[in-house]
Amino acid sequence: MARTPVWKSIAIALTDDIAQGRYETGGKLPAEAQLSARFGVNRHTVRRALADMAAQGLVHSRRGAGVFVAAKPTDYPIGKRVRFHQNLAREGRTPGKKLLTLETRAAGLREAEALRLTAGDPVLVYDGLSLADGQPIALAQAVFPAGLLPGLREALEEESSITKALKRCGVEDYTRRETRIAAKLATATQALHLQISEGAPILRTTSVSVDTTGTPIEFGRTWFAGDRVTLTVGGET
Template structure:
């Protein structure tokens, strides 16, 4: 590695290691390769490498444990739940890159409980979306969401294009919406959830069941989200 743009080598190495950690190359609690291996990888001496590691330790991303090595720590993302909760905005404010991926979608007849939650007529159709949301490429939450297919006919394609519920709704003329209700619980991740969230088997998830409404108080979204508990800190704001 060579000095680039006047940026010190140790700083470049710190940024490379930080990107690897956030991308999940090394999971929370895992040990980094030996100093000699990392120094060889970056083509620097151990002193330069130690400076980079010390910087990440100061940021709380790494922890050196006497006689055991250097381990990846986890700094949970602060996720406030308020009347206006937007994933992309929350993640972006913490200098991370938000993203959304559409796993699957379907159009189906609303079940009785959805008819009640979304104030639909019996027999109306809903869009069901399964989505994965990430921060810096690291999985944060897995969500199942339902929307009125009549009111938002192109919602699936809009979400697939943008990876954002807010932008998909705005494409249908709904510029703003608010949170009406959030129910929070905790449990162990199911195998499929752990696979998508890249969690160890049996790791905990924080479950959010939410209802969002438009400016007239009409429900527009019902969602069932599972957050990776080790990566998120939910804060309820009044």
């Protein structure tokens, strides 16, 4: 007759609290010390419960910060028309962006090929962090042909969305010609930005977008935090 261990009943109680909405998704749980006081139990026992919940993907902890209710993996549709803001708004989440770097440099081989340029042609490289409800979702790099899109740099600095910035440069619409998906492990830098641990799984997508005339406009590489995003393909989005 194995009675339910203490840590398990704590895990159940906390799971119930989350399910009841007493703690918001993405929100912070009380500190372990507070929880141990609330349940009248040693902190280690609380940690055992939290570890169980973390293994189920219900919560995740950050040393020095706290324990957070894990947000459900975001479904991110990949199709002809990929719009970050729309994709997230549809899921009922608040999209956000953080500009990391914005620079003009010479195109590399890979980039030149994708954008139908010559290696060495000037390209505008946008590095940014995509957020959902304030939580990092993806690292995005977009490479634009600088020669074709004058004024894009300023537009990207001011506008909150790439779609809007492109529109200001005369690109009314654009679609994805191709998207490739691969699974990788996070490097230290990526892990830092995405607030995941080094070596955690990430999804890398590589894409080429073209305007209505079929001219390549953007060469994009995006790294998604593997446990926060599920890519979906096939809806006619």
